[in-house]
Amino acid sequence: MRDYIVRATAADGQIRAFAITSRGIAEAARTAHGTSPVVTAALGRLLSGAAMMGTMMKGEKDLLTVQIQCSGPVGGLTVTADANGHVKGFPREAVVDLPLNAQGKLDVGGAVGPGVMRVVKDMGLKEPYVGQIALQTGEIAEDLTYYFAASEQVPSAVGLGVLVDTDYSVKQAGGFILQVMPYTPDEVIEGLEQKIREIPSVTKMLEAGRTPEEMLDLILGDMGLRITDETDAAFLCDCSKERVSRAIATLGEKDLDDIINDGEAIEVKCQFCNKAYRFEVDELKEIRK
Numbered sequence: 001m002r003d004y005i006v007r008a009t010a011a012d013g014q015i016r017a018f019a020i021t022s023r024g025i026a027e028a029a030r031t032a033h034g035t036s037p038v039v040t041a042a043l044g045r046l047l048s049g050a051a052m053m054g055t056m057m058k059g060e061k062d063l064l065t066v067q068i069q070c071s072g073p074v075g076g077l078t079v080t081a082d083a084n085g086h087v088k089g090f091p092r093e094a095v096v097d098l099p100l101n102a103q104g105k106l107d108v109g110g111a112v113g114p115g116v117m118r119v120v121k122d123m124g125l126k127e128p129y130v131g132q133i134a135l136q137t138g139e140i141a142e143d144l145t146y147y148f149a150a151s152e153q154v155p156s157a158v159g160l161g162v163l164v165d166t167d168y169s170v171k172q173a174g175g176f177i178l179q180v181m182p183y184t185p186d187e188v189i190e191g192l193e194q195k196i197r198e199i200p201s202v203t204k205m206l207e208a209g210r211t212p213e214e215m216l217d218l219i220l221g222d223m224g225l226r227i228t229d230e231t232d233a234a235f236l237c238d239c240s241k242e243r244v245s246r247a248i249a250t251l252g253e254k255d256l257d258d259i260i261n262d263g264e265a266i267e268v269k270c271q272f273c274n275k276a277y278r279f280e281v282d283e284l285k286e287i288r289k
Helices: 023-033 037-054 108-112 141-151 186-198 202-207 212-223 241-249 253-261 281-288
Strands: 004-010 015-021 063-070 076-082 086-091 115-122 129-134 156-164 170-180 226-232 266-269 276-279
Touching: 004 212, 015 037, 015 212, 023 037, 023 086, 023 170, 037 063, 037 076, 037 086, 037 108, 037 141, 037 156, 037 170, 115 141, 129 141, 141 156, 141 170, 156 186, 156 202, 170 186, 170 202, 170 212, 186 212, 202 212, 241 266, 241 276, 241 281, 253 281, 276 281
Parallel strands: none
Antiparallel strands: 004 015, 004 226, 015 170, 063 076, 063 115, 076 086, 115 129, 156 170, 266 276
């Protein structure tokens, strides 16, 4: 199944919904960073959530960054998404080994631990919007749910899942975001809450072959679900040698001179996709000029 995001409404526009299937995104991140299973799950969940959040933005050049700073062994996670379904991200520590949690699942909450989540929306204004919350569980979905309620005052339900196969590759990944609009009647909200309690986990729905549309139908099918849009999604990094050279140019003159005087080429890796860029001494001299 290809990676894509659907947007929808239900209950006469009183509920808006997003759903994604993102196995390719999570697997691309795992391959790029060589993550262990629990980090694959944490990063894959955040990538899925951010990809959906990115499509909530309206401007073609709008950018969303979700950054987790935490005291758990993963150290932190950073993900960036645009309005067109493109997302990229990296963990601070790619390899973390923890025993399974009490439910026999990957202990994402234990890998993340206490910390904060910061959401930055750059929409071309003078200052970006910045919202920050304390992590509630470190399991990512619950933290995003709390972020929407606390920072954006939008009651929401977020479900995210990543299933890692026995060979450590990503078998399934995806999720949903449901949001209740202002003045929605209590009976609609109660009906939605009941449905969310009854549905299987995201990974179980994906393992059963459900598409994003079918996941939303399972939750909102009795509430007048209407699919309004579909967007392809992908792990996409826009790094280039030119961009990396501009970053090198920001080093102090003394630091650049020290590198050049070593007389050896250097290799610089992009944090987001781990692609390596090699710079010969002559190229470094040109940057120094």
